[in-house]
């Protein structure tokens with residue numbers, strides 16, 4: 001659904017756009033059409049979060065090139081981001097982890113970009129099991145002693161907040177230069193009433209479609225305490241719109257949305 005709603009705006013390089021065009025998004029058509037009609041802000045969230053992610057990742061790689069050479073994309077799904085990164089930085093290695101679809105994605109990437117595919121590894125693993133994740137990464141060449149950039153876009157909604165915090169705590173522990181870029185939804189009590197109602201309706205729809213009881217949300221202060229992470233940058237859709245477009249198009253204040261993003265480093 002995400003890829004269908006964002007289309008080419010989900011990618012940042014010609015290779016990424018080629019990949020997006022090749023995806024069969026028919027399965028997500030009904031959901032995407034319904035979301036576009038009922039919750040137009042949700043589509044903008046996807047566009048903005050992909051832009052912010054890419055902008056921060058590039059800034060991190062410029063300031064600390066070693067961090068950008070090992071990138072782990074948690075809950076990668078069909079995202080184009082790893083493909084973009086593999087094309088932009090030929091000395092980077094990328095590991096993408098998800099419960100599903102990674103075998104099919106790997107086959108498609110091999111077919112489209114055989115050279116860049118050598119820089120990427122797709123792993124199917126359950127991220128609520130830290131041991132499985134780490135052994136899967138190590139078995140595929142990831143070096144815990146080398147700086148790593150961890151990316152978690154759209155994942156926090158699906159993991160228990162304690163497990164997500166434990167995952168980030170581990171991710172940031174291995175090397176003092178490690179960074180994580182995350183996107184998440186604010187805890188309901190932190191949202192303005194109308195945004196809370198809109199978010200509850202949207203999340204209720206998604207949860208029913210995907211067959212989940214509820215999507216998870218976060219209190220950032222609690223999350224930082226539990227994960228031991230220090231936020232180095234924050235963003236919300238209004239700050240992203242301003243930075244990306246020079247003006248607010250849909251979100252005029254942080255309170256207009258419950259979506260948040262952060263760059264985290266180890267405490």
Ligand SMILES: C[S@@+](CC[C@H](N)C(=O)[O-])C[C@H]1O[C@@H](n2cnc3c(N)ncnc32)[C@H](O)[C@@H]1O
Nearest residue numbers: 075076077079098099125126127128153154158
């Ligand atoms: C909303 S999608 C986001 C995909 C991609 N990061 C993006 O933003 O385009 C959430 C992804 O998290 C994955 N996911 C959810 N729970 C997971 C778990 N326990 N372990 C691994 N992946 C999980 C789902 O399979 C799905 O691909």
